[in-house]
Amino acid sequence: MSILQLDRNTFGDPADAGKLMSIEEAHQLLADWVPNERLRLHMKQVAAVMKAWALEKEGADATTALKWELAGLLHDADWEKHPNDHCRMIIEELERRHIDPEVIHCIASHGPRYFGVEPNNSMDKMIYMFDELSGFIHAAALIRPTRYDGMDAKSILKKLKTPSFAAQVNRDDITDALSRIDTPLEEIIQFIIDHQKDVA
């Protein structure tokens, strides 16, 4: 991920609170912005995990769950075409489309060390928690003959302690994200496995 401090802390227009796009519209944006299938899959996986967490752990209603899902689905939308403007481009696009500020803030805070925006609420904290870990778990699935079948959280914990495995995944980000929430890492890992394994 490029280092790009956003140098701002407020996003979107408070008057746009509650304004969301449909999930179909978000998929269309991905189709237009992200040619790389692997990257699209990453965003779809994070979206599925975010939506499931909102519904199962936060007691969210359908509208709130859609916010979580949209943030997950769009968080890296500009990464492929605008690596040097990653995060800024998608934020500005969502501001132009008058999307709910909470969705935009969530995307802006998915990498506090890179973008300089601190996660505030649980939606922000969970996207930060899930992002790197979801990619790490998928990398682990790809080298298993049975992929997600029979994968358990303990094997992932072990791989996290092996610096050479998926070396590009920053373990410090995972540790930092974990320090901001109350759920044990093993439970988070299992939740990700369960909810991203069937995403295609």
Ligand SMILES: [Fe+2]
């Ligand atoms: Fe990501």
